[in-house]
Amino acid sequence: MKRPSKAPSVTVSDVAREAKVSKATAARVLGGYGTVSEMVRAAVLEAARALDYRPNELARSMTTGRSGSIGVVVGDIENPFFSLAVRGISDVARLSGINVILANSGEDVEAEKNAIRVLLAKQVDGLIVTPAQSSEIAHLKEIACPLALLDRALPELAVDTVTVDDRNAALRATRILTEAGHRRIAYVTAAVLSGDFRGAASRINTSTVRERILGFIEGCREADIEGAERNIHFGSGRSESAHALMQRLLKSAERPTAILASDSVVALELFKAIRECGLRIPQDISLITFHDADWTSVTTPPITVIDQPVYALGKSVAELLIRRLKGDDRPPERIVLPTTIIERMSVGPSEA
Amino acid sequence: MKRPSKAPSVTVSDVAREAKVSKATAARVLGGYGTVSEMVRAAVLEAARALDYRPNELARSMTTGRSGSIGVVVGDIENPFFSLAVRGISDVARLSGINVILANSGEDVEAEKNAIRVLLAKQVDGLIVTPAQSSEIAHLKEIACPLALLDRALPELAVDTVTVDDRNAALRATRILTEAGHRRIAYVTAAVLSGDFRGAASRINTSTVRERILGFIEGCREADIEGAERNIHFGSGRSESAHALMQRLLKSAERPTAILASDSVVALELFKAIRECGLRIPQDISLITFHDADWTSVTTPPITVIDQPVYALGKSVAELLIRRLKGDDRPPERIVLPTTIIERMSVGPSEA
DNA sequence: TTTTCATATGAGACCGGTCTCAATTGTGGA
C-alpha cells in the first residue's frame, strides 16, 4: 500500500565499498570536509559517479542540525504584494543555496501558529513571518531559531524587521487628497477588527494597518477634518459582504468624495464598485491606493498609488535573516523602506 | 561562528526517561504507532508536555523515507498565473498535511534541473513541475519519485498531467477575431525560440506555446488567411527589447488589426504599447489575451480574455500527485481542463 | 639514526527518530 518502490538509494557506504576505502574517507570527499589525498579523492569521485551517488540532504541535516532551508509564512501568496515579496526572498535565498518552504496563513493566527509549528518541526534554519496579529505573538516569542518580520513590525519583538514607512505614506497620500479640497475622505481596508474600533488605534492588531490609519487620521487632523475615525471601513476584502459594504458606502448620502485604499485588491474592488454605481473618477470621487499593482496604470483614468518597494522588502528581510543564519549577532535591525507616491489621474478637486 | 545556541532539543529519550519507560515505548505513543497501555500513554504524554517535547520531523523522515513535503517548480511565482496555481496547490497540500517547497526556474532549463536536484536531495515525496522546455526532459525522466506536470504536457513523459485545452482556446479566440473580419492577426508570446521558427511547430519547446500557436494557425487557415506563421512574434516578455519589438510591430505598415496575446503579462505590455502609439482599442486594433488577470476587466475598454481555471489547475495536479503518494497506481492521467472565453469590449470589426 | 609532527585513513559513536524481535505478563480454553 505504501511501498511504492523503496528506491534503494546509493549511500556513502556504497561509494566507499566501490572505491575500496573506508566509509569515513568516502564521506570526507563527498562531504567536502577533512583532508584526503588526491589519489583517494579521485577514486572516490569516480566511484560516486559510476554509482550515480546523490547525497541525502535529510541525513546531512540530521547530524549538522542545519537544514539549509528557511520557512516563509505570508498572508496569501495569491496577493500580488506577497508574491512579489516572496520572489524577492527566494531570489536572495537561492543565491545563498538556501531554499524556501512556503506557507499561507490566510491572515489567521491559528493557521499561522500551525504553519510555524510544522516549519519548525522540519528544522528550518530560520523563519520569515508576516504576523497576522500583533496582539497574539506568544508563539513568535518562543521561536528558538532566527526570525525576521516582513512588512509588519512588532514593537514587543526585538527581531530583524523590514517594513515600509506606512504612516508617512498614508499621511502624504491623505495630504494630496485634502489639498485637493476633499473633506469627506474614507479609508478602506480589508483588515478586520476584533471588537469595536471607536478611534482606539491600539485596538488594531496589525502594525501596517494601524500605522496607515494613524497617518490617515493625522492627515485629516492637519486639515482640520473632524471625526476621521468614523470614515474608516474595515473588512472590505474580496467577499460578497465587502462588495455590499462598498455599494452602501458609495450610495449613501454621506458618500465620501475621496477614498484611500489599503491595498490593491481592495482598490480593485472599489474601482469596480465605483463604476457600477455610475460614479466617475476623479470627477465624482478621487481614489488613491497602496501598492502599484499592474492594473493601476492601465485604467481610465490611471490610479494614483503609493508605490512600495515590495521586491526590495522581500530581498531585505531575506538578507537580514541569512546574515543572522551565518552567525551575525548584531542587535536586531528595523529597516524602514521609503515609499514614493506616483501621481496619476485619479485625484481631482472636490466638488464641495 | 556557527554555534548560535545549539538548541538542546528535547528528544524521545528525554521523554522516556522522564516518564520512566523505555525509549521504544515513549516513541510508540509519541509517534502514534504500535500498542501501548492507557496508563503508560498518559504518563508519556504528561512527560512530553512537561518537557515541551517537539518531534524532529527530519529524524522521522530519515527512517520512514517519507518527508511529508512536495516540491513545486514553476517558471515565475511573480506571474499571477503561477501564484494562483501555487495557491491551489498549497491549499490542497495543507489539507493533506503536506507542505510545499517552492522553487523558481525562471523558465531556464538549467535552473530547473538544479532546482529538481536540490528538491530531490531534500527527499521530497513528490514533484510538481512546469517544464520549461519539452526538448530537454532527460532530467525529468530519471526522477524516481512521483511526478506531475502542471500546465504543460510532455507526450514522451507518461505522468499525471493537468493542462488546459490551449489549442482549442486559441482556435476559438482566433475565430472571434476572423469572424469580426480581421485578416492581419498577430500572435504575441513571451516564449523564446531556440533557433528559427519558419512555421515548424515541432521546433517549439513548450507544449502550451505550441498548442496555442497550432490553434491560432488553424483558426487562420479556416478563414483562408495565408502565412499566419509569419505573424507569430516570440520573445515579447517584459524587457526593453520586447518593448521595442512591440513598438516596431505596432508602427509598421503591415500593422496587425488584431492581436492574440499568450499571457496577461505580455498583454499588459501590449496594452501599454498600443496606447503609447496612440492607437485605440478596438477601433484601431483588437486584442484578446490568455488569462483573466485582474486588470483586464477594468481597462477602457475591458479586454476579452480566455479564462483558464488556474486555481483548479493547481488544485488538480496537487490532488493527482497526492493520490499517487498514497499509493495509487492507476495509469497516469492527463486531465485537460476547459477554458471559457469572456467576451468584453476589446474586439471590434476590422477596418479593412 | 631516532624523534617529531603533520597528513591520511579507518573504526565507530552519534543525531533523533522508527521498527523488529524477543521477553514478560495476563487470560481463557482444554
Place this chain on the structure above:
DNA sequence: TCCACAATTGAGACCGGTCTCATATGAAAA
C-alpha cells in the same frame, strides 16, 4: 492445572550522513 495466545514493554539495530579519536605513514628535524 497447564498451555496457547494476545497484549505490553524493552533492547537494540537501523536510516545516511558527520565527526571525533586513534592509528599508520612518511618526511623533516635533531
